[in-house]
Amino acid sequence: MKILHVNTNDIEGGAARAANRLHKGLLQKNIYSRMIVNNKKTDDFTVITLNTNKLERIKTKIRLFLDEKLKSIYFKRLKVTWSCNLFCNKSLVNFINKSNFDIVHFHWINASMLSIKDIKKINKPIVWTMHDMWPFTGGCHYSDNCVLYKEDCNKCKQLSNKKDTFLSGYILKEKYSSYKKKSIVYVTPSEWLEKCSKESFLLKNSNIKVIPNGIDLKIFKKLDKNFCKKILNLDLSKKYILFGAMTSTSDKRKGYDLLKRALSFFKEKFYLKDKDIVLLVFGANKPQNNENLPFDINYLGQISDDITLNIIYNSADVFIAPSREDNLPNTIVEALSCGVPCVAFNVGGMIDLIEHKNNGYLAEPFNIEDLAEGINFVLEDENRWNNLSENALNKAQKDYNINDISDKYIDLYKKILGCDDK
Template identity: 35%
Template sequence: MLLLSTFHWEGGAGVAAARLHQALLNVGVDSHLMVSQISRPGPQTAAWADSPWKSKKAWGNFVLERLSFLPYEKDKSVRFAFSPATVGTDIADHPLVKEASIIHLHWINFGFLSLKSLEKLFALGKPIVWTLHDMWTFTGGCHYNRGCERYLTHCRYCPYLKKPGEYDIAFAQFEKKVALYQNAPLTLISPSQWLDNLVQKAALTNSTPSGTIPNCIDTNFFKPGNRIEARNALGLPVDKKLLLFAGANTQDPRKGFTYFKQAMRSAGLADAEVMILGKGKAENFADMPVKAHFLGKISDMKQMVQAYNAADALIVPSLEDNLPNTIMEAMACGTPAIGFGTGGIPEMIGHLESGFIAESKSAPSLSEGIQWVLKHNTDGTVSEKARKKVLQHYSEEVVARQYSQLYDSLLHGQ
C-alpha cells in the first residue's frame, strides 16, 4: 500500500494523509507514505526528494508549475487556487511504486505529480484510490469552484483566468483529464458526503466508482485537558470567554475571517476575547472589536492541543471547505465548533447538539451561534457531545478499518 502526498504534516491535506498512514499502520496494514519532502521522520515514510539535488528539483518543479500559470492568472489573489499540473515528477519506476499493490493518491499538486505523472501511474494497471481534499480532480484546474458550475458539463470561460475563453487552459486540462480517466482503475474517495455528491454530478467523474470515508484523528492525543493550565501555558487570561479562529492563512478570503469580526461586533459579549492561530501579523487584527490574542502559526501539536483546550469554542466561518481538520481537532478536545453551513462542515457539527451551524455568509447567524454555545455549554454537555461525535466517526481505528475493507475489496474483487 503506497500513499502519495505533496505535503507531509503540512496543510489540511498533508496532515490528513500522514494521519491516515499512521492509522493504517496501527491496525496492521502494510502502509508506506511517499511525500515530496519529509517534514519529520516517521515509520515507512519516504521523501521523493531524498538528496540535495532532488530537493532542488522539487523546488524547481514547484516554481515552474506556478510560473506556467502566471501568464493566465486573473490576479495574484488566485495564484494558488488553480493548478495547471503541467510540471511534476515521474515516479512510475520508483521502487515503492513498483512494490505497491495499491496506489493511494492524496493531494498531489504544486509540482509533485503532473497529469503526465498520473498517466504513467495509471498505466501500471494497479488499483488507484484517490482521496479528494478539494475539487481539483474533477475540474479544469481550480481547487474550489467559487460558484462556477461549468465542471458539471465542460470547463471553459474559467473565472480564475485573465482571459477566459471557449478553449482556455481550463478547457485544455479538462480534455486531458477526460483522456486520463478513461479506463483508469480509479476509485474516488471523498472525506465528506458533500464532496462525493459533487463527484457524482461532475462530468469528469460521474461514471467513476466513488464513496465517502472521513479523515481520521488520534483521539488519545487530541483530548480534553485542564482549561486553566492550557491558558496559563499560552499566556492567556483565565477569566474570559475565549473564541478561537484557526487557519493556515488567516488572510485567505475563503476562510471568512471578516464574518467572524462582524459577528464579534454584534455579539455584545463583554467578557469575550479571541484567539487567532495561523499565518499573519498581529497588526492584521488591530481593528477587532474585542481584544485579540494572536498566537501565530503553531507547528507543535502539543501546543495546538493546549490552544483547543484553552478555547470555549472554535469559530469556522469558511466559505468553501471539505472536512476541516480544525473542527475535528477541536471537537476531539471537547471544544464545540460554530461554522457556516458550507461544504462538509454540517456533517461534522451536530446543530444545536455538539455546536452550531450558522447560515452561510451571515455574521448575525454566526453571532447567534456563538451566544448559543456559550449559553448551553455551561455544564459541559455540548463539549461531551462534540467529543463523542469524533470518537464515533473520526477515530483512527474507525477510519482505518473502512480503508482496509476498501483495499481488500479492490484486491480481491469483493
C-alpha cells in the first residue's frame, strides 16, 4: 500500500512532529509512505513539497493573505489561531488525484494547505488524524469551553463577543457540504477529542477512532541524569523543573502565566531552599525584561531535533504542562518516555497520559495551589520519584511505542482498502 500524509509543515509544530513520526514509523514497517507539505525544513527525500517553484510559493502566499483578510473584518478578534481554509489549492488536489497513492492521510491542513472545498474533490480514501478541534468547528482550533460547535457556530466569541459572526457559521456549513460527499475515517489521539467530535454537529454520525500519537523509544529513552546535565552545562546539585512547547511562553493556551503563579506559591509553601530549584524553558528565548519568578530560569530557545530534546528531558526532575486546553501533547509523551514524571491540569487529553499519583499528578483545573502541590508531590521524596519515573517509562512503552502505533494505522488502512496487503 502507498500512503500520502498531508500536513502544512514537516517538523515544525506538534502535529507536524506527530505526523512525521508516523510517516517514519510506516517506512520502518516497509510501507511506502510520503509526506507532502507546504513548508519543508528538512532535506528528507520522502517529504515532498509543491512550493519548489516561484509560482506555487506566490499562490500559497495569496491564499494565506486572503484568509487573513477575511478574518480582519473582526478587528476585535482574539489573538489565537483561527483558520478559514476557504481558498482552493488546485495544484495539490491535482497532484493527489493523479498520483498512485492508495490512501490520503490528512493531519494539520491549515495555513491554506487545503481548502474545505478541496476535500470533496479528492478521489482517494481519506484518513484524517485530528490534532485539534478545527475539523469540526467554525474556525477555532480550541474552543475555550465554547460548545457552539455542537450547533451552528454562528456566534464565535473568538471573532466577536457582541454580534453574530457570519464567517464562522459559513465555514461550518461549507464543511458540512464537503464532508457529506466523502467517506472519511477520522482519528483522534485522545479520548477527550473523540468525545468532543462525537458531540459536534459535523461529526456526530461519523466513523471516529482513537489512536494516540507514537514516539520512537530508541530516541526518547532514559539516560543518566548527571551526564545530560553536564552536556547542557547545568549544575548537578540542583533540581530542574521543565516547561516547554513550540511557543511556550507566548501562547496563552499553554498556561505559562499559570505556571509562574504556581511556582511562586510553591516556593512560599513547600520549598525554602529556592536556590536548589531552576526552571528550564524550551520553545522560547530569554525576554528583554527579566521574569518575576522566585527561581532562576534557563531559556533553551527553540529546539528542533529529537536528540537534543531527549537530553533536555533527561536533565529534568519534573515536566510541567499547565495547558488550559490540549489534545495529546507530544511533550508529555516525550517526557514519560524519558522517565520524567509529569504534572498538568486535569483537562483535555491529559488524563490519557498522566495517571494521577502513579506517573505524575493531575491538578484540579486552573487551581494554581493544586498545581504547586503536584510539583511538590513529585519532588519531595526520592523513593517516590523513582517509582513515578519507572511508571512513566512503563506507560510510554505500553501505550506510545511508534512501532505499535504504526501497526494500528496499517490495520486501519487495510480495513479501508478491504485487503490484507496491497
